[in-house]
Amino acid sequence: MDAIARRRLLLLAPLGVVAAGGAAFWAMLDRMQSGRFDPHDIGNPMLGKPMPSFNLPAVAPSQGFSSQDVRAAAARKPVLLNFFASWCVPCAAEAESLAALAGQGVQLWGIAYKDKPEKTRAFLDQYGNPYARIAADSTGSTFIDFGLYGVPENFIIDATGHIAWHLAGPVSEPMIPKIVSLQS
Amino acid sequence: MIPELGHFALAMACALAFAQAVIGLWGGHRRDMRLMSAAPGLAVGQLVALGAAALCLVLAAANDDFSVVNIAENSAIAKPLLYKISGTWGNHEGSILLWGLILGICGGLVAGFGRNLPSSLRARVLGVLGGTSAGFLLFCLLTSNPFLRAFPAPPDGQGMNPLLQDPGLAFHPPVLYMGYVGFAVPFAFAVAALLEGRIDAAWGRWVRPWALVSWCFLTCGIAMGSWWAYYELGWGGYWFWDPVENASLMPWLTGTALVHSAIVVEKRESLKIWTVLLAIGTFSLSLSGTFLVRSGILNSVHAFAQDPARGVFILGLLGLVIGGSLLLFALRAPLLKSGGVFAPVSREGGLVLNNILLCSICSVVIVGTMYPPFADLLAGQKISVGAPFFNATVLPLAIPLFVAMAMGPLLPWKRGRLGPVLAHAWWAALAACIVAGVCSIGMRVLPALAFGAAAWIILGSFAEVVERTLLFRAPVANSVRRARGLPVAVLGAAIAHAGMGVTVAGIAGMSLSSNRIVEAHAGDRFSVGGYEWTLLSIDSEKGPNYDARVAAIEVTQHGAPVAIMRPSRRDFASQKQTTSDVAIRTNLMRDLYAVLGEERDGSAVLRLHVNPLAPWIWLGGVIMAAGGALSLADRRLRVGAPSRIRNAVPA
Incomplete structure (x- = not known):
């Protein structure tokens, strides 16, 4: 050269x-x-680990559920577990995307974090109820076991009961195809 | 009506900028005199249109026109008029308009002051500026339109982030942007020179004043930002190595290198390719900083509206501006003829060392700032890089820079020896050793060394002045006569260098600060940093758009009263936000700094600091900028660029 x-x-x-x-x-x-990269995400220590066990009461009219129930349901098809609260503004913002996910056949289960049941019901009446089942984590102990730092956060539980995917923050519309693809 | 006029003016400015780009570049290429002489008029037209657009936005904000989305989201009836006006550039949309306006001002200045530039160079410079401007104005119109209307208009706005309601911050963005955007002119000169295929001493002389003006503004802007963080955030620090701060530091570092390397081009026709690269790099870093902050890629305490979709647009724009200019650089720079040769120990060699060190520091800052997102992207690791990394990496590079910056100006051009330099600066070296020695008695090693370095820089900076005026060696009258004949640039350089020394002293002093966090009831007394602090009372007060709790703290030293300090917490109901208003008492040698924290059961948390020499940090910045401004007054630079001779009217 x-x-x-x-x-x-x-x-x-x-x-x-x-x-x-x-x-x-x-x-x-x-x-x-598309939700595959989040520089603000501080990560989740539970990612890839077995889902922590819990048993939470219901928010009427839906049934409550335990980690056993989630595992049993996930054995058939992965479960999208959504932590939310009626007092949380981004949770209201993601309601539309969650409804779209439920409409596309995603198994969506919700956990209401530190919320009064009547407030949760009013929230669902206002923004729609996309959840197949809703449980109330009124003490916040399940929230801590999952390693959350705020609401909303989303987890996908796979067939083996492990946490396969995590999103700190609301589901937005461009992420829907990705989440649907993770479910199949 | 007014917002529509503004919207129209903005669109018109965008169209004029496109025309300026096409006509300027094409005219320069074809050497068509008619096209080339149209470019300045278009630049002035663009400036007028942008000025009208900015005026419309200010008027709409001052008149509380909440049908404009941007104003409804950032203003409120109860907001003081100053902040209604400054609020127009305190948000994303408005700041992009301000960015465009300043770029327009740069174009207008080149058109006005550049009459004695060769017409093809001037047309090309204006063309490049127009192209850049067109891109940004298009971005403003398409994705961040400040004039967007909402229907129905809300009765009152949502109000401004209370942290931004501060007179210092009202003028911080314009000053900072003058610095950022000002580097567009050296950039345009560099691209135009690559298109022309020719760089000579005259080019260096034209570029340097522009680079120097931008550098002065950027220096002031960074100093203001740091000062704001110090007194408004109330964390007791002045620099947090936050990505937004780093984004302003990076172009400052390369811009400082550019100001120095342009001297070599001007005096010796050497380092041409490197100077062109620095000019492109500095503006590229200015642009990238904006992009990174607004795209949401970096984590920062400075929350701009972060939007990846907007980020894609800016990234495309950056690709065009930076990628295009670097492609041109790769194609055309090998054709530039290199000039004078010089020995490693010489004035040129000193300036090269300055460039190497400044650019190394800049690379380190880039690595530290960009490591977290890249580590996340490539390895999926969540990492944050903070002050320990930057302190550990910047310091070893800064020390040789400090040592060299006092000696460089004493070296002769082409070839020199270190011996005579030390012979001229021995008294500064001796003084520095004495300062460091005395300081090391009462404090840790590093601050003592830093004080020594500060003394070395401040005294050494004036070694050239002392040398040239034969001060203390010739009769005083003789020295005064020699001082009158001294080029202003020499004095300006000495002052700017000394300013750096003042800042170093301030940083060293700040590292010796003492602070205490206490829970206090009225009447409690604490001892911090040699002062006695007594909490007298905490009362409620009402402001124009907030409710405040104000503490009264009496500070005494050895029983003698020093000050009554009134730190407060302000509760802004409309934004549901609380800010702490720091109380600072300074006597220029130390700051007393008090912050009022949460209150509970009749007791309050107080944070009390004593910060030695803290004001020197920003004072040094102002001195640096003043030195730069003084050196602009030098006849040699005035003759070079902003001349007002009107005899050569192009046909």
């Missing part, structure tokens, strides 16, 4: 660095929109 060619190669280097950086940023933005 002669001197001129080496020089040209050297002067191409800045473009190469910027192009690589740009490609990475594009990948980040693309994945952020």
Whole structure:
């Protein structure tokens, strides 16, 4: 390689660095929109581990459930477990996307975190009830076992009862295809 | 009606910017005199249109026109007028408009002051500026329109983030953006020079004032931001290595390198390719900072409306501007002829060392800032990089920079020796050793060394002035006469360097600060940093759009009263947000700093700090900027670029 060619190669280097950086940023933005990448996500220590066990009372009129029930249901088809609360604004914002997920046959179970049953019912009356079953975590102990840091957070429990996927924050519309694909 | 006029003016500015880009670049390419002489008029037209758009937004905000979404979301009737006006650029949409306006001002200034530039260079510079402007204005119109209407209009707005209701912050964004956007001009000059295929000493002389003005504004902007964090956030710190702060630091570092390397181009026609790369890189870093902050990729305490969809648009724009200019760089830079040769120990060599160190620090900051998202993307790891990393990596690079910055100006051009330099600066070195020695008696090693470094920088900066005026060696009258004949740029450089020393002293002093968090009842007394602090009372007060609890704290030293301090907590009902209003008493040698925290059962949490030399941190920034501004007044630079000779009217 002669001197001129080496020089040209050297002067191409800045473009190469910027192009690589740009490609990475594009990948980040693309994945952020579809929910596969969240730089603000602080992660969940339970991801990939067996679901913690719990047994929670019902929010009438639906039935309550325990971790056994979730495992049994997940053996047939993965369960999307959604922690929510009536006092939580992003939970109201994700209601529409959750309804769409339920409409596409996703098994969606809800856990109402630190909420009064009548408030939860009023919330569901207002924004619709996409949940197959709803349990009340009034003490917040299940919330702690799952390693949450806020509501809403979403988990997918696979056929073996492990936490296969986690999303800290509301489900948004562009994420729906991804979540549906995880369910099949 | 007014918002529609503003919207129209914005669209018109966008169209004019497109025309400016096409006509400027095409005219420069074809050397068509008629096209080339149309570019300045278009730049001025774009500036007028943008000024009208900004004025419309300010008027709509001042008149509480809540049918405009942007104003309804960020303003309220109860907000003071100053913040209604400053609030127009305190949010995403408005700040993009401000960004465009400042870019328009840059174009207008090039059109106005650039009459003695070669016409093809001027047309190309304006074309590049127009193209950049067109992209940003399109972004503003399509994804972040500040004039968007809502129906029905709400009766009152949602109000502004109370943290931003602060006179310092009202003027922080314009100053900072002047710095960021100002670097568009050196960038445009670099791209135009690549298109022309020619860089000479004159190019260096044209670029340097623009780079210097932007650098002064950026320096002030960063100092203001740091000061705001110090007194408004109430965390007792001045720099948090937050991504948004780093985003402003990175172009400052490369911009500082650019200001220095342009001297070499101007004086010696050397380092041309490198200077062009720095000019492109500095503006690219300014742009990327905006992108990273607004796309939501980085975690920051500064919450801008974060929206990945907007991020994609900005990323595309960045790809075009940065990628395009670097492609041009790769194609055309090898054709640039390199100029004068120089020995490693010489003024040029000193400036190269400055560039290497500044760019190394910048790379370290980039790595630290970008590591978390990249680690997450590539390895799926959640990592946060904080102050310990930056302190451990920046410090070893800063120390040689501090040592060299006092010596560089003493070196002769082309070839020099270190011996004579040390012979000229021995008294500064001696003073630095004495300062460090005296300090090391009463404090830890690192602050003592930092004080020594500060003394070395401040005194050493003036070594060249002392040398040139023969101060203390010739009769005073002779020295005064020599000082009059001294180029202003030499004095400006000395002052700017000394400003850095002042900042270093402030940072060293701040590292010796003492603080205590106490739970206090009225009448309780505490001892912090050699002062006695007594909580006298806590009372309620009512402000224009908040309710406050105000504590009265009496500070005494050895029984003598020093100050009564009144830190408060403000509760902004309409935003459901509480801010703490820090009380600061300064005598320029130390700050007393008190924060009122939560109250419970008649007792309150108080945070009390004594920060030695804290004001010097920002004072140093102001001195640096003042030095830069002074050196702008130098005749050699004035002759170079902003001349007002009107004899060469292009046909």
